[in-house]
Amino acid sequence: MMIDSERKAELRSRYLEVRSNLKPRDVKFKSEQILLTLLETDFFTSSEVIHTYVSMSSRNEVDTRELIKRCFLQEKTVVVPKIKEGGKLNHVELKSITDLKENSWGVAEPEADTPFNISKIGLVIVPMVAGDLQKNRLGYGKGYYDRFLNRLNAVKVGLLFENQLYSHTLPTEPFDIKLDFIITEKRIIE
Secondary structure, eight states: OOOHHHHHHHHHHHHHHHHHTSOHHHHHHHHHHHHHHHHTSHHHHTOSEEEEOOOOGGGTOOOOHHHHHHHHHTTOEEEEEEEETTTEEEEEEESOGGGEEEOTTSOEEESOOOBOOGGGOOEEEEOOSEEOTTOOEEOOSSOHHHHHHTTOOSEEEEEOOGGGBOSSOOOOOTTOOOOSEEEOSSOEEO
C-alpha cells in the first residue's frame, strides 16, 4: 500500500500535467466563470479583508488578478502572501496591482514587507493543484498554506478548474486543512 505522501506526490504530478495542458483561452474563460461565481457569494460580499494568492499564468492557475482588481474597485482590503527566508509566508497588504514584482521563483509579490494582522482576514482564496468533493485540497507540497490556514478563523475557498477535481477522496495527512468551499467553472462545492 502506497503511503499518503507518495500518493499525494503522484496525484500532484498528474494534476499539474492536466492543468499545464489547458489552452490559455480556456484558462481565461474558465477563470472568468469562477470569478463571476465567487463575486456573487455571501462570503465574498460580506468580507472586507480578502487574502488571495497571486496567480501565475505560466502555471495555468485560476487567474486571481482580475479578482484583486475587483476587490480594489469595491474598496476591500487585499492581502497577498510573500515568501520569507526559511520557507515561511509573510502576509502583506497590497495597495495596487502595480506594486507586484516577480521574485526569483517567478512569483509576483509586493515589495512591501510589513506583516498584516491576519486575524482581520475574512476570506482566504487558496491555491490548489487538485481537490475533491469532500473539500480536501492538494497543494504544491510545501505546507505553506496548511500552516497559515491552521492559524485563521476565516472562510477558506479553493478555486479550481473542473478537470482538477479528483473523483475519489484525496489522501490526507493530519496537518492538511479542509476547505469550506471549492469553486469551479461549473459549480460551488459546499
